[in-house]
Amino acid sequence: MLAPPLQRLVTELSKLPGIGNRTAQRLAFHVLRTSEADAFALAEAIRDVKLKITLCEICFNLAEGPRCAICLDERRDLSTLCVVEEPQDVIPIERTHEYRGLYHVLGGALSPIDGVDPEDLKLSELFARVENAPADAPVREVVLATNPTTTGEATALYVADRLRTSAPEVTVTRLASGLPVGADLEYADEVTLGKALAGRRAL
Numbered sequence: 001m002l003a004p005p006l007q008r009l010v011t012e013l014s015k016l017p018g019i020g021n022r023t024a025q026r027l028a029f030h031v032l033r034t035s036e037a038d039a040f041a042l043a044e045a046i047r048d049v050k051l052k053i054t055l056c057e058i059c060f061n062l063a064e065g066p067r068c069a070i071c072l073d074e075r076r077d078l079s080t081l082c083v084v085e086e087p088q089d090v091i092p093i094e095r096t097h098e099y100r101g102l103y104h105v106l107g108g109a110l111s112p113i114d115g116v117d118p119e120d121l122k123l124s125e126l127f128a129r130v131e132n133a134p135a136d137a138p139v140r141e142v143v144l145a146t147n148p149t150t151t152g153e154a155t156a157l158y159v160a161d162r163l164r165t166s167a168p169e170v171t172v173t174r175l176a177s178g179l180p181v182g183a184d185l186e187y188a189d190e191v192t193l194g195k196a197l198a199g200r201r202a203l
């Protein structure tokens with residue numbers, strides 16, 4: 001019923017999470033009505049995000065270039081690493097202003113049922129960062145900030161177990177409770193997350 005170019009836009013938009021066919025149609029008609037400048041700006045922003053955003057070579061956070069803004073910031077505390085599942089988990093922790101260390105983004109959580117094994121995550125890179133840290137800038141603490149879900153907990157325990165033997169001098173901590181069980185870090189408010197960070201405990 002729709003002209004093919006419009007139908008194509010509806011099809012592409014309906015692939016987005018949470019966008020059903022009716023919403024996709026509404027958005028497509030909106031794009032059609034909007035100015036050329038606005039429509040092309042949207043298209044270009046989508047293109048840029050795919051072409052320009054890479055993963056930081058040190059921590060695997062999102063970066064524009066080889067290293068992310070946090071790894072490039074000389075004021076950060078090199079002795080503390082905060083381990084998170086996804087790049088979007090860095091944002092709420094930064095918003096708390098409670099944390100001045102560096103990050104390590106795993107790219108997911110261990111879930112053997114879903115076929116996510118240790119080699120599918122940036123785990124060997126994490127262990128190398130901790131175990132091979134230069135003598136003048138050793139890692140003293142690893143904060144496990146994976147989600148308080150079954151897979152997030154399993155991942156935290158896996159990392160803690162390994163570091164206990166390979167780097168016994170490093171303190172391994174986990175975010176304190178206060179975070180809603182089963183929820184994603186991404187949706188936690190600053191106060192809750194700030195308290196959870198401040199009250200982290202050894203694992």
Ligand SMILES: [Zn+2]
Pocket residue numbers: 056057058059060061067068069070071072
């Ligand atoms: Zn980085």
